[in-house]
Amino acid sequence: xxxxxxxxxxxxxxxxxxxxxxxxxxxxxAEVKLKIFEPPRFFEALLRGRNFAETPDITARICGICPVxxxxxxxxxxxxxxxxxxxxxxxxxxxxxxxxxxIESHALHVYLLxxxxxxxxxxxxxxxxxxxxxxxxxxxxxxIGNEVVAAVGGREIHPINVRVGGxxxxxxxxELTPLVGRLEWAREAAVETVRWVAALPFPAFERDYTFVAxxxxxxxxxxxxxxxxNKGLDIPxxxxxxxxxxxxxxxxxxxxxxxxxxxxxCVGPLARYNLNFGLLSPPAQEAARTAGLDPVCRNxxxxxxxxxxxxxxACDEAIGIINDYEPPEEPFVxxxxxxxxxxxxxxxxxGILYHRYGVDGNGxxxxxxxxxxxxxNQKAIESDLREFVSRFLxxxxxxxxxxxxxxxxxxxxxxxxxxxxxxxxxxxx
Amino acid sequence: xxxxxxxxxxVWKFSSCSGCQLALLNLEDxxxxxxxxxxxxxxxxxxxxxxxxxxxxSLVEGSITTPHDVERIKDVRRESKYLVxxxxxxxxGGIQALRNFKDVxxxxxxxxASPEYIETLAKxxxxxxxxxxxxxxxxxxxNKRQLLxxxxxxxxxxxxxxxxxxxxxxxxxxxxxxxxxxxxxxCLGPVTHAGCGALCPAYNRGCYGCFGPMETPNPExxxxxxxxxxxxxxxxxxxxxxxxxxxxxFRKEGEAREKQDAQS
Numbered sequence: 134x135x136x137x138x139x140x141x142x143x144x145x146x147x148x149x150x151x152x153x154x155x156x157x158x159x160x161x162x163a164e165v166k167l168k169i170f171e172p173p174r175f176f177e178a179l180l181r182g183r184n185f186a187e188t189p190d191i192t193a194r195i196c197g198i199c200p201v202x203x204x205x206x207x208x209x210x211x212x213x214x215x216x217x218x219x220x221x222x223x224x225x226x227x228x229x230x231x232x233x234x235x236i237e238s239h240a241l242h243v244y245l246l247x248x249x250x251x252x253x254x255x256x257x258x259x260x261x262x263x264x265x266x267x268x269x270x271x272x273x274x275x276x277i278g279n280e281v282v283a284a285v286g287g288r289e290i291h292p293i294n295v296r297v298g299g300x301x302x303x304x305x306x307x308e309l310t311p312l313v314g315r316l317e318w319a320r321e322a323a324v325e326t327v328r329w330v331a332a333l334p335f336p337a338f339e340r341d342y343t344f345v346a347x348x349x350x351x352x353x354x355x356x357x358x359x360x361x362x363n364k365g366l367d368i369p370x371x372x373x374x375x376x377x378x379x380x381x382x383x384x385x386x387x388x389x390x391x392x393x394x395x396x397x398x399c400v401g402p403l404a405r406y407n408l409n410f411g412l413l414s415p416p417a418q419e420a421a422r423t424a425g426l427d428p429v430c431r432n433x434x435x436x437x438x439x440x441x442x443x444x445x446x447a448c449d450e451a452i453g454i455i456n457d458y459e460p461p462e463e464p465f466v467x468x469x470x471x472x473x474x475x476x477x478x479x480x481x482x483x484g485i486l487y488h489r490y491g492v493d494g495n496g497x498x499x500x501x502x503x504x505x506x507x508x509x510n511q512k513a514i515e516s517d518l519r520e521f522v523s524r525f526l527x528x529x530x531x532x533x534x535x536x537x538x539x540x541x542x543x544x545x546x547x548x549x550x551x552x553x554x555x556x557x558x559x560x561x562x
Numbered sequence: 563x564x565x566x567x568x569x570x571x572x573v574w575k576f577s578s579c580s581g582c583q584l585a586l587l588n589l590e591d592x593x594x595x596x597x598x599x600x601x602x603x604x605x606x607x608x609x610x611x612x613x614x615x616x617x618x619x620s621l622v623e624g625s626i627t628t629p630h631d632v633e634r635i636k637d638v639r640r641e642s643k644y645l646v647x648x649x650x651x652x653x654x655g656g657i658q659a660l661r662n663f664k665d666v667x668x669x670x671x672x673x674x675a676s677p678e679y680i681e682t683l684a685k686x687x688x689x690x691x692x693x694x695x696x697x698x699x700x701x702x703x704x705n706k707r708q709l710l711x712x713x714x715x716x717x718x719x720x721x722x723x724x725x726x727x728x729x730x731x732x733x734x735x736x737x738x739x740x741x742x743x744x745x746x747x748x749c750l751g752p753v754t755h756a757g758c759g760a761l762c763p764a765y766n767r768g769c770y771g772c773f774g775p776m777e778t779p780n781p782e783x784x785x786x787x788x789x790x791x792x793x794x795x796x797x798x799x800x801x802x803x804x805x806x807x808x809x810x811x812f813r814k815e816g817e818a819r820e821k822q823d824a825q826s
Binding site (some may be wrong): 143144145146147148149150171172173174175177178179181183184187190191194195196197198200241245246255256257258259261265268269272273275276279287288289290291293294296300301302464538547 | 582585
């Protein structure tokens with residue numbers, strides 16, 4: 134049987150710098166490496182000695198695509214350290230800005246980064262040449278997500294209005310209501326997106342994943358919930374460190390997150406969907422059913438449908454939040470620093486994001502730990518590739534390589550996020 | 563530029579969060595027009611197609627933090643007619659330049675279990691420390707309107723119009739009441755480069771310096787004003803040690819205040 138090596142020096146259409154290396158020997162996959170050469174930026178170290186109030190703005194800079202996720206984790210972790218709970222309309226506004234980020238990030242991935250793979254285009258601009266209406270719909274969806282983030286946060290990338298305890302300034306009702314009509318259009322466009330992506334060609338490929346996501350009794354998980362899996366895990370976010378660990382391995386690419394009791398696992402839209410289908414809004418459930426997507430989906434290539442279903446949900450819920458919004462009396466809840474450890478787990482667009490901070494009595498950060506979704510998915514990505522290549526070895530070389538790239542993009546990997554935990558030595562064969 | 567062919571645009575990433583490249587994709591209403599006006603020849607975050615250089619315009623995001631990137635940026639320069647550094651990482655070293663004030667080995671061992679696998683430089687430095695830069699666009703993140711202005715200016719062979727005055731001028735333009743005068747909120751606006759539209763003061767908070775130092779700033783005078791508002795030296799140092807910590811004016815004022823704090 135044949136031997137070959139597949140190499141992608143620089144993975145395109147992912148956020149950050151990574152490559153791919155797959156070695157096939159005598160018809161069997163001998164080696165799979167998702168290589169990460171994004172340089173490290175040492176966020177956990179540079180957070181030490183900073184004031185707790187600075188953490189949302191500093192950690193936002195880990196990722197330009199999902200800054201809200203970092204801001205939300207930072208504020209929740211600090212509030213857990215200081216024993217403060219933020220409820221009512223402030224909590225609703227936090228959901229709103231986070232849902233805006235989901236819409237923006239998902240539209241970016243579905244239309245600009247992932248769909249071109251299914252249709253055989255190098256990028257969305259080339260796709261737009263043949264499908265101008267589709268590209269326009271995707272860009273407008275993305276724009277509306279950004280508008281929601283900016284309406285609450287001041288700007289779309291690295292918003293400035295989020296603080297521990299709430300916000301610096303509350304939006305007036307009249308600043309948010311114009312978004313309702315836009316979001317109603319977006320909800321329709323998202324339903325149309327589900328229909329469109331469901332008709333794309335999908336490889337017959339499924340694996341028995343351990344899905345890990347948040348679960349909340351009443352709502353599709355965003356800011357809060359217990360960490361659960363489809364294999365029996367059910368813990369509060371504070372116990373994350375007791376069940377998950379990161380391995381810095383002598384393997385040329387990356388550090389892997391694993392479950393102490395179960396090894397590899399998968400986070401992100403597919404995990405959220407499988408664990409929380411019943412909590413999706415009725416139009417989102419309806420869109421999934423109409424598209425023929427079962428409440429259990431184990432085909433990672435179909436994550437593009439799940440992202441689209443989540444966009445329907447996010448638009449729908451955002452409309453409800455704005456309609457019910459009445460500015461509360463104060464823009465934030467006062468917090469008083471105390472020596473403590475704070476934890477938070479929230480659902481970034483790409484899956485659960487974990488922050489843990491040690492803080493002293495002056496509110497100075499003494500210790501920080503951040504685990505982004507992409508670090509958690511790396512093992513699953515490599516396993517997908519190993520199995521995919523084994524099954525589709527007979528595909529022509531260029532097609533197999535492209536599909537391997539596509540298999541990585543199934544996870545919408547954010548290498549910029551993951552890299553503060555990743556070994557960046559550059560090895561280019 | 564040769565009028566018969568579209569100018570070739572390249573987008574490069576060094577150490578960064580990808581947010582400034584995203585600003586290009588966030589031009590939702592103009593993106594397809596931009597793609598019509600230029601040939602997007604190299605932009606891995608958006609396309610798997612790669613066209614060989616030379617390129618007419620290179621946008622460079624991120625700071626230089628590895629020995630390999632010291633060499634790579636030279637290659638980029640050689641391949642580019644014009645090179646524009648975009649964002650606080652590329653123009654000042656970014657938040658990762660906080661390592662410049664500490665022992666980097668300590669940073670490595672804080673984050674990584676096996677520090678021997680890590681290859682990194684002791685300092686995070688801006689692009690202009692390594693190669694000639696034709697223009698610097700400030701911001702953490704950059705303003706996408708200003709990015710469009712830069713693209714348009716280079717396409718037409720003129721200098722981009724991005725005013726170098728302070729955020730204070732923008733506050734006056736949008737009609738913000740001064741948060742420092744009226745509410746006593748410490749604000750970096752008087753020394754910070756315009757470009758955000760005076761966003762933070764419009765949200766009842768002081769500017770935190772995303773766009774780095776303005777042209778000819780006077781940070782010493784501002785620090786004294788902060789002192790009068792009751793802000794301690796340590797907090798003043800932290801304010802300058804943000805996303806543009808390594809920009810000269812901010813770096814010097816931070817170091818001066820640190821010295822004073824140590825003496826007192």
